Amino acid sequence: MANAPTSxxxxxxxxxxxxxxxVAELQDRYRRRDSAALAAMAKLRRGVGGKPGTDPALWGLTLAEMPEHITAREVMTRDERDGASTVWERAAYDAITLHALHQQSRSxxxxxxxxxxxTATAVLGARAGAQDAVRARFHALGTASDHDARLIHLRGLISQLRGYDIPLDYARLAVDLCRLDDGTYADRVLLAWGRDYHRRPATTSNTDNTAPAPGDPL
Structure with missing residues (x-):
C-alpha cells in the first residue's frame, strides 16, 4: 500500500x-439518455436500502474501483475482515443508490x-409550503438511532427533494453517512446539518458536479 493515505x-x-x-458520470450519461446508464440507474434504484454486496448486479456500480486505501484489510475492523461490509462501502453504496432515486426522470x-x-431541506420546506412537516422529517432523520432507521427517513426526504427538483451533494452525503455510521465526528455532522438548515439560503448551489478536492473541508 505504498503512498496510500493513512489518516x-x-x-x-x-x-x-x-x-x-x-454519480456525476452516471447522471450525465443518464441525462443524455444513454441506454446503459438508464439500465444502471434502474438497478441502483432497486437497491436503495439494501446491503453492499448482496446483489451481484450492483457490484460493479457501487464497489468497482473503490480506492484501495479505504478497502484494504489494514484499515478494516475485525468483523469487516471476516466479511462484514465496511462503513466506507455502506456509505458509498447508500449515496450512489439514493442518488439514482433522486435523479429518476429528472433532466x-x-x-x-x-x-x-x-441546505436542501430548508429549500424544500420553503418551496413545499410545509415547513413544519419537513422539519419534523428532518428531525427524525437527525435523531435516527441506527443505520437502517436513518436510511428510511433519508429515502423519504430525498423522494421529496426529487419532487421539487432540489439537488444534493452526494459526495458530502457519503462522508456524513460514514461519520454517522461509525460514530466518528457524528456530533459535528448533526451540528453542520442544523446550521445549514437554519441558515435558510435563498437558492441552492449551481456549481458543476465535482467531488470535494483533497484538502477541501468536508
Whole structure:
C-alpha cells in the first residue's frame, strides 16, 4: 500500500472523490439518455436500502474501483475482515443508490457540489409550503438511532427533494453517512446539518458536479 493515505481525513476525501465521480458520470450519461446508464440507474434504484454486496448486479456500480486505501484489510475492523461490509462501502453504496432515486426522470443534475442535506431541506420546506412537516422529517432523520432507521427517513426526504427538483451533494452525503455510521465526528455532522438548515439560503448551489478536492473541508 505504498503512498496510500493513512489518516482518517484522507480516507474521507477519497470516499468523497469516489462517490462524486461515480454519480456525476452516471447522471450525465443518464441525462443524455444513454441506454446503459438508464439500465444502471434502474438497478441502483432497486437497491436503495439494501446491503453492499448482496446483489451481484450492483457490484460493479457501487464497489468497482473503490480506492484501495479505504478497502484494504489494514484499515478494516475485525468483523469487516471476516466479511462484514465496511462503513466506507455502506456509505458509498447508500449515496450512489439514493442518488439514482433522486435523479429518476429528472433532466437537471440532482448531484451538485455544495448543496448539503441541511441546505436542501430548508429549500424544500420553503418551496413545499410545509415547513413544519419537513422539519419534523428532518428531525427524525437527525435523531435516527441506527443505520437502517436513518436510511428510511433519508429515502423519504430525498423522494421529496426529487419532487421539487432540489439537488444534493452526494459526495458530502457519503462522508456524513460514514461519520454517522461509525460514530466518528457524528456530533459535528448533526451540528453542520442544523446550521445549514437554519441558515435558510435563498437558492441552492449551481456549481458543476465535482467531488470535494483533497484538502477541501468536508
Amino acid at each position: 482518517h481525513g484522507e480516507r474521507e476525501t477519497a470516499l468523497a472523490d469516489y462517490v462524486g465521480d461515480k 437537471d443534475r440532482m448531484h451538485r457540489r455544495g448543496t448539503t442535506i441541511g
